[in-house]
Structures are given as structure tokens and as C-alpha cells.
Amino acid sequence: xxxxxxxxxxxxxxVLSGPAIAGLALAALLAxxxxxxxxxxVIYIANLLLVFVVLCLGLHVVIGENGQFSMAHAAFYxxxxxxxxxxxxxxxxxxxxxxxxxxLVAGIVGLFIGAxxxxxxxxYLALATFAFGEAMQWVFANWDSVTNGPNxxxxxxxxxxxxxxxxxxxxxxxVLFFCLLMIGVTVAISRSRLGRSFRAVRESEVAAMAMGIxxxxxxxxxxxxxxxxxxxxxxxxxxxxxxxxxxxxxxxxTILVLTMVVVGGLGSIAGAIGGAIVFGLISxxxxxxxxxxxxxxGGILILFMxxxxxxxxxxxxxxxxxxxxxx
Amino acid sequence: xxTNGIVRGLTLAGGLLMGLAAGxxxxxxxxxxxxxxxxxxxxxxxxxxxxxxxxxxxMYYDKINKDGGIHGRKIEYVVEDDRCxxxxxxxxxxxxxxxxxxxxxxxxxxxAAVVAAKDYIVRNKVPYLMLNASxxxxxxxxxxxxxxxxxISQYAVGGAMVEFAAKSLGAKTVAYINHxxxxxxWNLEGSKKDAEVNGVKLVVESxxxxxxxxxxxxxxxxxxxxxxxxxxxxxxxxxxxxxxxxELGFNKPIILSVTxxxxxxxxxGNVGKDALKNFYTQEVMIDSPGGDxxxxxYDMYKAAYPDLAAKPDHPQTYMPYGIPPAMSLVKALxxxxxxxxxxxxxxxxxxxxxxxxxxxGRLQFGxxxxxxxxxxxxxxxxxTTMAPLPGVFTSRWxxxxx
Numbered sequence: 001x002x003x004x005x006x007x008x009x010x011x012x013x014x015v016l017s018g019p020a021i022a023g024l025a026l027a028a029l030l031a032x033x034x035x036x037x038x039x040x041x042v043i044y045i046a047n048l049l050l051v052f053v054v055l056c057l058g059l060h061v062v063i064g065e066n067g068q069f070s071m072a073h074a075a076f077y078x079x080x081x082x083x084x085x086x087x088x089x090x091x092x093x094x095x096x097x098x099x100x101x102x103x104l105v106a107g108i109v110g111l112f113i114g115a116x117x118x119x120x121x122x123x124y125l126a127l128a129t130f131a132f133g134e135a136m137q138w139v140f141a142n143w144d145s146v147t148n149g150p151n152x153x154x155x156x157x158x159x160x161x162x163x164x165x166x167x168x169x170x171x172x173x174x175v176l177f178f179c180l181l182m183i184g185v186t187v188a189i190s191r192s193r194l195g196r197s198f199r200a201v202r203e204s205e206v207a208a209m210a211m212g213i214x215x216x217x218x219x220x221x222x223x224x225x226x227x228x229x230x231x232x233x234x235x236x237x238x239x240x241x242x243x244x245x246x247x248x249x250x251x252x253x254t255i256l257v258l259t260m261v262v263v264g265g266l267g268s269i270a271g272a273i274g275g276a277i278v279f280g281l282i283s284x285x286x287x288x289x290x291x292x293x294x295x296x297x298g299g300i301l302i303l304f305m306x307x308x309x310x311x312x313x314x315x316x317x318x319x320x321x322x323x324x325x326x327x
Numbered sequence: 328x329x330t331n332g333i334v335r336g337l338t339l340a341g342g343l344l345m346g347l348a349a350g351x352x353x354x355x356x357x358x359x360x361x362x363x364x365x366x367x368x369x370x371x372x373x374x375x376x377x378x379x380x381x382x383x384x385x386m387y388y389d390k391i392n393k394d395g396g397i398h399g400r401k402i403e404y405v406v407e408d409d410r411c412x413x414x415x416x417x418x419x420x421x422x423x424x425x426x427x428x429x430x431x432x433x434x435x436x437x438x439a440a441v442v443a444a445k446d447y448i449v450r451n452k453v454p455y456l457m458l459n460a461s462x463x464x465x466x467x468x469x470x471x472x473x474x475x476x477x478x479i480s481q482y483a484v485g486g487a488m489v490e491f492a493a494k495s496l497g498a499k500t501v502a503y504i505n506h507x508x509x510x511x512x513w514n515l516e517g518s519k520k521d522a523e524v525n526g527v528k529l530v531v532e533s534x535x536x537x538x539x540x541x542x543x544x545x546x547x548x549x550x551x552x553x554x555x556x557x558x559x560x561x562x563x564x565x566x567x568x569x570x571x572x573x574e575l576g577f578n579k580p581i582i583l584s585v586t587x588x589x590x591x592x593x594x595x596g597n598v599g600k601d602a603l604k605n606f607y608t609q610e611v612m613i614d615s616p617g618g619d620x621x622x623x624x625y626d627m628y629k630a631a632y633p634d635l636a637a638k639p640d641h642p643q644t645y646m647p648y649g650i651p652p653a654m655s656l657v658k659a660l661x662x663x664x665x666x667x668x669x670x671x672x673x674x675x676x677x678x679x680x681x682x683x684x685x686x687x688g689r690l691q692f693g694x695x696x697x698x699x700x701x702x703x704x705x706x707x708x709x710x711t712t713m714a715p716l717p718g719v720f721t722s723r724w725x726x727x728x729x
Contacts, residue, residue: 041421048414144509151464151509152413152442166450168421241417242446245439248413287415290369290408 031176035169043168045284047240050179051233052276056260057186058229060272063261065195066222067202069122072113072129073257075136076227078249079106080234082140082147085155085244095158099178099235103228110227114220133254140246152245155238171240178236182229186269189225198222256283263304265311274313353668355430360403361660361667363388364423366416366434367458373411375589377436379635379642380459381406383624383649384433386631391657398665402657405429411436413443420444424453431672433656435460436645441475448472454672456656459648463513466697467726473697474676477651477690479611480698481510482517484584485559486722487703488609489518493525495705495718496580498554500528504544504568505559507533514559514584517724524723534564541567545575555580562588566597573602582705585609589644591708600710607716609703613687615713616644624650624685651683651690655699688719695726 035043055077062070084102087093093101113132120128140147147153158165158174165171189195197218200208205215237244256279264275282300286293308315355362365384367377388402396402405427407419416435423429424447431454435441441457442464448455449470457465457475463482465473479487485505492498503518505511511533522529530551532544545568548556556572558565558581565587572581583606588594591608614620624647629636636642655676660667662675679699680691688702702721707714 039421039425041418041425044418044421048418142508149509150439152439154446241414241443243413243443245413245443247439284418287408287410287419293370293408 035172040168043172044240045280047168047172047175049277049280050175051236052257052260052280053179053273054182054233054236055230055257056264056272056276057182057269058226058233059257059261060267060269061186061189061198061229062222062226063258064267064269064272065190065198065202066219066226068117068219068222069126070129070223070226071126071251071254071258072133072136073226073230074249074251074253075133076106076110076230077234077237077253078136078140078244078246079109079227080231081155081237081244081249082153082234083231084235085153085238086146088158088238089156095160095235095239098158098238099232102235102238103232106231106234107224107228110230111220111224113227114223117223118216118219130251130254133251137246137250140249147246150246152243155242155244157242158239165239168240175236175239178232178239182232183269183273186229186272190269194218194221259301263301263308263312265313268311268313271311271313275311278312353430354424354428356400356667358400360401361397362403362405362427362429363656364407364420364427364429364432364434365404365458366407366409366419366423366432367436368411369406369408371410371412373437375643376411376645377409377458379628379646380436380649381434382632382635382642383628383646384458384653385649386627387650387653387657389631390627397657397660398667402660407434409434409437409440411440413440416440417443417447420447424451429453430667431455431656431669433652434458435462435475438462438464438481441465445470445473452669454659454669454676456652456659456676458652459645461698463698468728469695469697469726471673471677474655474692474699475652476698477655477686477700478645478648479585479700479703480517480722480724481513482724482726483514483698483701483722484586484609484703485514485518485557486521486724487701487720488557488559488582488584489521489525489527489529490720490722491607491609491703491705491718492555492557492580492582493521493527494720495716496555498527498580500530500551500553502548502551502553502556503529503531503559504548504557504564505531505533506536506561506564508536511559517722518559520723534560536561536564538564538567541571544568545571545577549575549577553579555582557582557584558587559584561586562594566594569594569602569606570598573598578605580605580607582607583609585611585703591713595710603708603710606708607705608708610706610715611687611700611703612647612685613704614715615706616647618713618715621647621685647685650685651699654681654683654685655679655690688721695728697726 034046059073062068080102083105084098087101088095088098117125141150197213200213201215201218209215260275260279261272263279265271286296365381367381368374369378388404392401407423409416409419433456435457436459438460441460441462445465449472455473459478461481462475463480466475492501505515530548530553532548534544558568565583569581628642659672659675663671677692680689682689686700687704690699702719704719705716707716
């Protein structure tokens with residue numbers, strides 16, 4: 001019934017059907033043309049969703065690809081935000097380099113956490129990473145000299161050469177570009193030898209070891225890469241947002257990203273992207289119904305878990321196949 | 328004569344056209360209405376800070392509309408939920424400004440979240456009055472567009488307490504306990520001027536908001552033999568310190584800041600009545616919540632929201648806080664005249680000075696002053712009875728550019 005580790009580990013490549021390619025092309029066209037026909041508010045939401053897409057990709061690497069449970073994603077995201085903002089402010093680093101610096105710092109911390117995680121599994125790992133996330137939020141809130149503590153940190157506008165980003169519409173092409181770049185990076189990782197190692201370890205560590213995979217190294221690298229991607233998302237946030245407060249980097253953010261990844265479909269890049277967009281939009285739409293939003297939000301989650309436990313995209317794919325086969 | 332007539336006619340037409348053009352440039356203003364954007368936490372765990380505050384502001388605008396509006400225009404409001412979260416608050420503000428095209432903004436109950444919208448509001452030159460957020464981080468250094476702290480500025484909380492301790496209790500040495508964070512630094516900074524003018528010696532001890540054992544800081548302060556203790560902290564350290572004082576037989580006055588508890592009943596539950604024998608609490612409103620002086624506001628709420636008022640937890644404690652910012656907005660629009668522009672409203676706000684009848688002191692802005700309220704009253708509380716004491720105590724703190 002279940003596939004072998006090797007088969008599962010190599011199942012990263014999928015051929016897209018004609019309608020899927022057409023749909024993707026339409027979505028790409030819409031994404032590129034969005035600023036031309038909509039307001040700054042819509043672009044702000046789009047920017048935020050694209051940041052969440054990258055955050056979800058990061059979590060996908062460690063949970064979806066490698067099967068390790070992490071509850072510290074908001075912390076890595078926060079490290080990326082603070083590190084890139086401070087690099088930009090302190091040494092006037094060109095913003096793309098500041099973003100890379102944010103990703104690097106988050107990645108290094110991720111490697112460290114990954115090394116600690118080697119001794120833990122499942123609920124213990126979840127609790128340990130949760131504790132790290134809480135500790136980092138405390139650091140953001142109390143390391144006054146660096147993070148400006150509970151005052152929050154003002155992020156200087158990003159600069160690309162002579163261009164200073166002062167609006168959501170100006171930031172959007174860059175945010176979109178970096179999001180597409182990170183999707184490409186994640187796909188490349190997934191299809192690489194490293195990605196196959198991730199999945200092999202996820203399916204069976206014993207089988208992976210038998211195939212010559214260094215399980216410990218693979219697990220640590222998965223954590224590091226996941227954190228680096230989250231840190232990069234933090235840098236993207238600084239492209240259009242001028243303020244960060246430690247309150248925004250708590251457990252709620254981690255749970256939101258985890259929900260997006262699970263709802264989209266654990267283990268699938270399309271699921272991580274779709275989950276971020278669909279659930280991000282639901283959250284924004286529900287802001288219009290404050291009296292009922294918690295009930296609706298909870299209801300949607302329960303329905304997803306009941307009827308689409310393998311994720312939104314698998315659910316849609318199954319329904320399309322059923323229609324095609326006349327069932 | 329004929330030429331003069333033509334010139335006059337052209338001038339009049341030109342003037343009208345310019346007037347129309349100017350009017351057309353003002354977002355959210357029509358002949359019949361002025362559109363404003365309200366936002367606050369209407370859902371989630373922080374709803375208690377803003378839900379009824381928003382309702383209070385809405386009912387005040389409804390009352391103004393019922394009374395004829397402002398220079399013949401009704402106030403049309405659009406309400407957004409900001410969830411007390413920076414990202415959501417910025418989304419709400421951007422939606423109100425760019426999609427709803429509001430003339431000005433009135434919102435925000437959470438200080439940390441409102442600061443996130445500061446740059447956007449300044450860049451877009453939108454007049455913004457906070458609801459009940461102190462929002463000092465967005466108010467100082469002052470900008471031309473953001474006004475707030477209708478509840479009270481963090482800078483003024485401690486200063487008003489020092490004034491009370493000195494003038495009403497005759498204290499000369501005061502133990503001052505604040506947080507070891509930015510808020511603690513702000514209120515201590517604001518208190519220094521009041522201490523200096525009143526000849527009060529401040530013995531300061533800064534504690535972490537999540538502190539579990541307050542024995543060491545309390546003993547340190549008691550060793551200074553203070554005439555009173557000022558607790559400028561949140562509920563948790565405050566309750567621990569009050570309890571510790573009772574355990575160690577400290578019987579001098581303890582004065583609790585407005586930030587120290589959201590519910591006095593809960594405080595009694597935590598510390599016991601015996602710990603409150605010589606206890607005073609700070610209040611930013613003219614009376615204790617539900618008190619006689621605030622009765623018209625509570626009656627207005629009952630009339631506007633009969634279904635909500637029938638629920639046991641409504642109106643929420645902070646409900647009256649929604650009235651003063653709404654008053655300020657209405658006053659600024661009235662002062663801006665029959666052809667309001669954002670510049671005129673901002674100019675009116677910068678010189679605003681009025682008594683709301685809700686807050687303890689006058690609400691005042693100035694060339695550099697963006698925090699409306701710096702005054703409080705004090706209430707003697709023994710665990711059962713609340714007795715407001717005479718006098719309004721105003722912090723002497725004013726913003727000085729560094």
C-alpha cells in the first residue's frame with residue numbers, strides 16, 4: 001500500500017497537464033499585471049501573501065520534505081527581518097545583500113537548532129523548537145540595544161541603487177521576483193540529490209542510511225535551509241513594511257504558517273504556495289466579519305482536516321480526476 | 328462697466344472652478360458627507376481593548392449626525408477590524424485610505440500595532456487620531472499628521488502619580504517601581520520633572536514585567552524608608568508587590584498606576600482585602616468606570632446598543648475612552664469650516680484644547696504636543712468601596728526634541 005522510501009523519495013517530479021499550464025500562465029499574467037488595475041491596499045495584501053508563500057516554502061523544506069517537526073518558524077522569520085533591517089541601517093548594505101545576510105544569520109541559527117534537534121523526535125522536537133521560538137521572541141522584545149525592544153524597530157526603506165522603495169506598488173515587482181526566485185530554489189532543492197535525501201530520511205532513516213545517506217547531516221541541513229528561507233522571507237518583509245514589533249513574531253505566526261502548509265498539502269511545494277495564498281486570503285476576507293471570524297476560521301480548518309486531509313491541491317486534483325472519469 | 332462685469336464674472340467662475348477643484352482633491356468629502364475610517368480590535372483576544380471603544384465612537388458620530396452633522400455634512404464612517412496586530416492594522420489603514428478614500432482616520436487601541444502604520448500615514452498625509460492607544464511611539468517625535476494618547480501618554484502616567492503623592496499625601500521620598508523596558512523608561516523620564524518641581528526624591532527599582540519573585544526589589548525599596556510606593560507596572564508585578572508589602576507589614580500608601588489592573592475585583596481576588604488598607608489607584612477618566620459623572624455616557628450606550636448593554640460583560644471597561652477622540656475629530660472638522668481640507672483639520676488639531684467631560688483633565692495638543700491627555704484622578708480603594716479623591720493631577724512632562 002505505502003510506497004517504498006526510494007520511490008517516494010524520487011517522486012518529486014510531476015508532469016503538468018495542459019489546463020494546469022494554462023492556469024499557471026494566467027495566474028502569472030495576473031500577478032504581473034496586478035498593480036496596473038488595483039489599489040495599494042490590494043498590493044499590500046499581495047506582498048504579504050508572497051512573503052507568506054516563502055515562509056511556507058521554508059517550513060515545507062523541514063516538515064514536508066524532511067519530516068521534522070518545527071515550531072520555530074516565526075523566530076527564523078524574525079531573525080531575518082531584524083538582521084536584514086539592521087544590516088541595511090548599520091552598514092548601509094545594498095538591500096539584496098541585506099536580505100542575503102538575514103537569510104544567512106537565520107540559516108546559521110537554523111543549523112544550530114538542527115544540530116540540537118538530532119537528539120529529538122516528534123512531540124519532543126515540537127516542544128523544543130516551540131521553546132526556542134518563545135525564547136527568540138523574548139530576545140526580540142528585550143535586547144533593546146539591538147532590536148529596540150518592545151518599542152519595535154523602524155525599518156529604513158529598502159534601496160535598489162538610486163530607487164528608494166516608498167510604496168507597496170514600488171515594492172511589488174521585487175517581492176514577486178524574490179518569491180519566484182525562492183520557489184525556483186525550493187523546486188531545485190526538491191529535485192536535487194539533497195532533496196531526494198531529505199525525502200529518503202523522511203520515509204525511513206534506516207533505509208536512507210542503508211543507501212549511504214548521512215542522516216544526521218541531512219537533518220541538520222534541512223533545518224538550516226528551512227531557516228534560511230524563512231530568514232529570506234523576513235528580508236522580503238522589509239521591502240514594503242517599515243516597522244516590526246516582537247508581538248508579530250510569536251507562536252501565532254508559527255501556527256498560521258503551519259496551518260497554511262498543512263491545508264495546502266503537506267509535502268507538496270504547490271500545496272505550500274496554495275495554502276499560503278488561500279489561507280492568507282481567507283484570513284483577510286474574514287477581517288470583514290469580525291463577529292464570526294473565529295467560528296468560520298475554525299470551521300474551515302475542521303472541514304479541511306475532515307475532507308481534505310492530504311491538502312487542498314490533492315483534494316482538487318482528486319475531484320478533477322473523478323469528474324474526468326465520470327464518477 | 329461691461330468689461331468690469333465680464334472680469335467679475337470670470338473671476339467668480341474661476342473662483343468657483345478652483346473651489347470645486349479644491350473640493351474634488353479632498354478624498355472622502357462630498358456636499359453631504361465626510362467619510363472617516365474607524366479601526367480597532369473587533370475580534371480575537373484583544374477585543375476587550377477596543378470593541379466597545381469603537382462602539383462608543385460610532386454612537387458619538389451618530390449623535391452628531393442626528394443633531395444635524397458638521398456644517399451640513401453627515402459623518403459617514405467605515406469600520407475595519409485591526410485585530411490589535413501590526414500587519415492587520417496596516418492592512419486596515421491602507422484599505423481605508425486607498426480603497427474607501429476616507430478623509431481622515433480614527434482608530435487603534437493597541438500601541439505596538441499603531442506604530443506600524445506611522446510611516447504610511449505620514450507619507451500619505453492623512454490626518455489620524457488614535458482611539459484609546461497611547462501610541463507614544465507613533466506620537467513622538469511629533470509629526471504633522473498623528474494625534475493620540477486620549478487615554479494617557481505613557482510619559483505622563485508616572486508624573487501624575489508623583490504629583491498626587493507629593494500634593495495629597497505629602498510624600499518626600501517615593502519608591503518608584505517601573506518596568507525594565509521602553510515603557511518603563513518613558514514613564515520614568517516623564518516623572519523626573521514632577522519629582523524635581525515637588526522636591527520629591529525618587530528611589531527607582533526597575534523590574535521585568537514577567538517577574539515571579541519581588542522580594543529582593545521590595546526589600547531594597549523598603550530600606551530607603553519611602554513615604555509612599557508608586558507601582559508603575561502591569562497587573563502581574565503590581566499584584567505581587569502589593570501582596571509582598573502586606574506580608575512584610577508595610578503600611579504606608581501604595582499607589583497603583585492606571586496600567587496596573589484592568590479589574591479591581593480581580594486584584595482583590597489576587598491580593599486580598601487586607602493588603603488594600605492604604606491603597607490608591609489611578610484613573611484617567613473623570614470618575615471611576617460606571618461612576619455618576621460618566622452616567623450620561625453609559626446611558627447613551629444603553630440607548631444606542633440595547634442588545635449589547637443587556638449582556639453581562641458590556642459595556643466593556645474602556646468603552647468611554649471612545650468618546651474623547653471622536654469629540655476631537657468632530658471639533659477639528661467644525662473648526663476647519665464649511666470647506667474642510669486635510670490641512671485645515673490638521674491646523675485645527677494642533678491648537679485643540681477642550682474639556683471632554685469624560686477624561687480627568689483637558690485634552691490639549693500643541694505645536695510639539697501630540698499626546699492629548701496628561702491628567703488623572705486618584706481613587707481610594709479598600710477592596711469594597713471606591714472613593715474618588717478631590718483634585719486632578721497633571722504630569723508636567725512635555726516633549727523636547729533630543
